[in-house]
Amino acid sequence: KSCKTEQSTFQNDNAKAAFTLAEVLITLGIIGIVAAMTLPALIAKYQKRQTVEQFKKAYSAIAQALKLSELDNGSMESWEYRILPQEFYNRYLKNYLKSSQEIPHSEIKKRITYKYLNGRLAEGLVGNPATYTVKLSDGTFLMIDKFNYDENFAQHNIAVDLNGYSGPNQIGKDVFYLIINNKKGLIPYNNRSIESQACKAFSAGYNCSAKIIEDGWQIKDDYPW
Numbered sequence: 001k002s003c004k005t006e007q008s009t010f011q012n013d014n015a016k017a018a019f020t021l022a023e024v025l026i027t028l029g030i031i032g033i034v035a036a037m038t039l040p041a042l043i044a045k046y047q048k049r050q051t052v053e054q055f056k057k058a059y060s061a062i063a064q065a066l067k068l069s070e071l072d073n074g075s076m077e078s079w080e081y082r083i084l085p086q087e088f089y090n091r092y093l094k095n096y097l098k099s100s101q102e103i104p105h106s107e108i109k110k111r112i113t114y115k116y117l118n119g120r121l122a123e124g125l126v127g128n129p130a131t132y133t134v135k136l137s138d139g140t141f142l143m144i145d146k147f148n149y150d151e152n153f154a155q156h157n158i159a160v161d162l163n164g165y166s167g168p169n170q171i172g173k174d175v176f177y178l179i180i181n182n183k184k185g186l187i188p189y190n191n192r193s194i195e196s197q198a199c200k201a202f203s204a205g206y207n208c209s210a211k212i213i214e215d216g217w218q219i220k221d222d223y224p225w
Contacts, residue, residue: 044225048219048223048225049219051162051173051174051219052212052217052218052219054140054162054163055160055162055176055209055212056217057138058140058160058162059160059178059186059213061097061098061136062093062097062142062158062160062178062180062186063185063186064096065093065096065097066092066093066096066180066185066186068096069092069093069095069096072095073091073092076180076181076182076183076185077182077183079092079182081147081149081154081155081156081182082147082149082154083147084130084132084146085130085131085132085144085145085146085147085156086132086144088132088144088147088156089132089134089142089144093142094134097136097142098136098137098138099136099137100134100135100136100137100142101134101135102132102133102134102135103133103134103135103141104133105129105131105133108133111165112165112169113169114126114127114169114170114171114175115168115169115170115171116170116171116172116203116204116205117170117171117172117173117199117200117201117203117204117205117208117224118201118202118203118204118205119170122170122171122204125143125145125157125159125177126143126159126161126171126175128145128146130145130146131143131144131145131146131159132144135164139163139164140160140161140162140163140164141159141160141161141164142158142159142160142161143158143159143160143161144156144157144158145157145158145159153181153182153183154181154182155179155180155181155182156179156180157177157178157179157180157189158177158178158179158180159171159175159176159177159178160175160176160177160178161174161175162174162175162176170205171204171205171206171208172199172205172208172224173205173225176188176208176209176212177189177206177209178209188207188209188210188212188213189206189207189209189210190207190209190210191206191207192207199211199223199224200224201224205224208223208224211223
């Protein structure tokens with residue numbers, strides 16, 4: 001009788017410890033809701049970190065190439081900027097970057113549609129047939145624009161597409177603008193006087209490269225991601 005009593009008590013304790021199907025479903029539902037709420041934030045955080053790392057790597061590679069080029073070609077201040085983008089690249093950058101491959105504009109136009117940060121179709125550098133584009137060994141695209149100059153400066157604008165043919169192909173997301181300036185070297189594009197170029201959700205996003213660098217190579221919460 002004592003054994004039966006103990007067995008019955010053990011079975012009752014097990015029954016109390018077990019979960020019913022309804023309880024399991026409720027628990028799974030709660031887990032699903034929490035995951036749905038937190039997963040997008042985690043993915044976005046990872047994407048931001050990866051974007052910054054890729055951008056910083058590309059920026060460092062270009063900066064290092066320019067320094068090496070100066071050893072052979074003299075100070076950047078004395079370089080010839082009034083030449084076509086392809087000639088500028090071949091003369092001052094090609095030999096100092098890891099292997100690159102020219103990408104015809106017709107190929108880019110066929111496979112990529114670039115957009116501003118506000119979602120509108122991007123023109124200018126990334127949509128200009130005169131832009132010279134090369135693909136580096138890691139898949140990064142460098143797009144060099146025609147020269148700009150006045151009595152105080154000379155420069156070439158350069159857009160960095162971190163992942164080439166892969167999306168989103170959007171300025172401020174995976175495309176960032178830099179400047180090769182005769183006096184300042186490699187600097188982020190940053191024209192604060194024109195609101196349409198700001199790093200804002202309603203703008204083109206040209207200034208986003210400057211914002212990331214000024215924020216200590218971070219994409220902070222106020223970044224229009």
